[in-house]
Amino acid sequence: MLAVISQKLVSLSAAERKVGECALAQPKWFVQAAVADIAREAGVSQPTVIRFCRSLGFQGLSEFKLDLSASIGHDGMPYVHEELNSDDTMQDILEKVIGNTAAVVLGSRKSLCVADLEQAVRLMAKARRIEFYGAGNSGIVAMDAQHKLFRFGLSTVAYVDSHVQLMAASVLSAEDVLVVISYSGTSLDLLDAVAIAKVNGTPVIGLTPADSPLGRICDCVISVVSSEDSAKYTPMVSRLLQLMVVDMLTIGLALYLGENVSEMLAKTKNSIKLKQLNQQNE
Numbered sequence: 001m002l003a004v005i006s007q008k009l010v011s012l013s014a015a016e017r018k019v020g021e022c023a024l025a026q027p028k029w030f031v032q033a034a035v036a037d038i039a040r041e042a043g044v045s046q047p048t049v050i051r052f053c054r055s056l057g058f059q060g061l062s063e064f065k066l067d068l069s070a071s072i073g074h075d076g077m078p079y080v081h082e083e084l085n086s087d088d089t090m091q092d093i094l095e096k097v098i099g100n101t102a103a104v105v106l107g108s109r110k111s112l113c114v115a116d117l118e119q120a121v122r123l124m125a126k127a128r129r130i131e132f133y134g135a136g137n138s139g140i141v142a143m144d145a146q147h148k149l150f151r152f153g154l155s156t157v158a159y160v161d162s163h164v165q166l167m168a169a170s171v172l173s174a175e176d177v178l179v180v181i182s183y184s185g186t187s188l189d190l191l192d193a194v195a196i197a198k199v200n201g202t203p204v205i206g207l208t209p210a211d212s213p214l215g216r217i218c219d220c221v222i223s224v225v226s227s228e229d230s231a232k233y234t235p236m237v238s239r240l241l242q243l244m245v246v247d248m249l250t251i252g253l254a255l256y257l258g259e260n261v262s263e264m265l266a267k268t269k270n271s272i273k274l275k276q277l278n279q280q281n282e
Helices: 002-011 014-025 027-032 035-042 046-055 061-072 090-110 114-126 137-152 162-170 188-199 213-217 237-257 259-281
Strands: 130-134 156-159 177-181 204-207 220-222
Touching (some): 002 014, 014 035, 014 046, 035 046, 046 061, 114 204, 130 137, 137 177, 137 237, 162 188, 188 204, 188 213, 204 213, 204 237
Parallel strands (some): 204 220
């Protein structure tokens, strides 16, 4: 059902699309909510909620809720996936993984703030050095961010070892920027590293829930949240959300810095092309 909603969004009116995005962002809440609450949350009229349901081929809101509830209503296999069980087929896996991912990505527009993204870009553009810290899945995202930004000719590094993070944070300055990435925002190691960096006056950007312990001590927070129960299931979509935000910051920074970035990226592309040509000629 979530996959169907995400596919249908482009064909809906602007007002109906808001209802669809509301259903994608909070499907379990949507199933229980009254039409007035849904309309208020989506910022549309109550008749628009009904029109949305009919646009998807349902008689009304109740019928739509029944179908939506059936698609999300069971607990999944612990520590594997919250919507999938051992009796699901590969077709079920395809549909539910795509649908769940699309739902969370589209729903993230409600939690992401343009002003926060712009502030993060400005901080990074002025930095002498940008360091990315993360652990586990978030550590992989930190390395991806560093891999993207070093090609701009910027001084960047990613650290995923907690001891190295503490030592590196101790030599940061007010001219640098620290970017910390954490789905939960509760990592004691990251909290310690941020505390050390802030003593040095280093601006800290957090890709983490704004209301988390980590989010509350960052200078700029890009609130990356999803409904995944990370205590019971392996986080999957949260990592994709973090990567998506990294892409937004990368593109925003490239546009902010201007044509010089394109020249740098051209050099890195050419270096790879030469390597590929050399391999082909061997």
